[in-house]
Amino acid sequence: MMFATQSLLLFLFRMVLTTHCVVVDAGHGGDHDAGATLGTIKEKTLTLTMANELREQLLQQLPHYQVVMPRGTDRDVSLGERIRFANQHDCEAFISLHVNSSRNAQLSGIETFYLDTFKSRFQQRLRETFMRIEGHRLSVTDLIARELEIKTVTQQSGELAVRMLKTVHRELASEYAGVRINSVKRDIFELLLGVRMPAILVEAGYLSNENDRQRLQNTHYRHLLEKAMALAVKEFLQPSLSKMQ
Numbered sequence: 001m002m003f004a005t006q007s008l009l010l011f012l013f014r015m016v017l018t019t020h021c022v023v024v025d026a027g028h029g030g031d032h033d034a035g036a037t038l039g040t041i042k043e044k045t046l047t048l049t050m051a052n053e054l055r056e057q058l059l060q061q062l063p064h065y066q067v068v069m070p071r072g073t074d075r076d077v078s079l080g081e082r083i084r085f086a087n088q089h090d091c092e093a094f095i096s097l098h099v100n101s102s103r104n105a106q107l108s109g110i111e112t113f114y115l116d117t118f119k120s121r122f123q124q125r126l127r128e129t130f131m132r133i134e135g136h137r138l139s140v141t142d143l144i145a146r147e148l149e150i151k152t153v154t155q156q157s158g159e160l161a162v163r164m165l166k167t168v169h170r171e172l173a174s175e176y177a178g179v180r181i182n183s184v185k186r187d188i189f190e191l192l193l194g195v196r197m198p199a200i201l202v203e204a205g206y207l208s209n210e211n212d213r214q215r216l217q218n219t220h221y222r223h224l225l226e227k228a229m230a231l232a233v234k235e236f237l238q239p240s241l242s243k244m245q
C-alpha cells in the first residue's frame with residue numbers, strides 16, 4: 001500500500017514536471033484540398049470543427065497535456081509540414097481526423113487506421129517519405145534503426161486504434177445504438193510513415209451516408225463522439241490512472 005502510494009505520487013510528480021502533448025491534425029484544408037465533399041458540406045471544414053472541439057475535450061480530460069494542431073484555420077498544410085510539426089513537438093499521440101465518402105450510400109460508421117508495416121512496398125515508401133521530409137537519403141544503418149523504431153511505435157499505434165473504437169462504442173452505444181463501429185484497418189499512408197509517435201487516422205463517419213452525415217452535423221452527437229475520443233486517448237496514455245477512476 002505504502003509503495004503504491006509512493007509510486008503514484010512519483011508518477012503524478014513526473015507528469016506535472018514534464019511537458020506532455022497530443023497532436024490533433026485536422027485533415028485536408030485550404031484552397032486546393034477540400035477532401036470529401038457533398039453539396040456544400042466539406043470534409044476540411046468538418047475536420048477543423050471536430051479538431052477544435054476534440055482539443056477542448058482533451059484539455060479537460062488531460063489537464064497536464066498540451067494539445068497542438070498543425071492547422072487551426074482553413075489553410076493548405078502539406079503532409080510534410082504536418083509530419084515535421086508533429087515530430088518537432090515530440091508528442092505522445094497523433095490523431096488525424098477525417099470523414100469518409102463512398103459511392104455506396106449504405107456504407108456507414110467509424111473506423112481507425114494505423115500503419116501497415118507488412119506491405120511489400122513498406123521499405124521503399126519509408127525511404128521515399130524520409131527523403132521528402134528530411135531532404136536526404138536514409139543510410140542503410142539508419143534505415144534499420146528507423147524500421148525497428150517504427151515497429152515498436154506501430155504496436156502502440158495499433159493499441160490506440162483499437163482503444164479508440166472500443167471507447168467510442170462504449171460511450172455512444174446507450175444514446176446512439178445504431179452507430180456502426182467498423183474494424184481497425186491498416187494501410188501505408190505517408191503521414192503515418194513519417195510521424196515518429198503512436199499515430200492513427202480516424203474516419204469519423206461517411207458523408208455519403210444520410211444518417212452519418214446528419215449526426216456529424218449535429219453538435220450534441222459530435223460532442224459525445226469527441227468526448228469518447230478524448231477518453232480513449234486518456235485511457236491509452238494513462239491506463240493505470242484511468243482504471244482507478
Ligand SMILES: [Zn+2]
Pocket residue numbers: 027028035036043097098099
Ligand atoms: Zn480525408
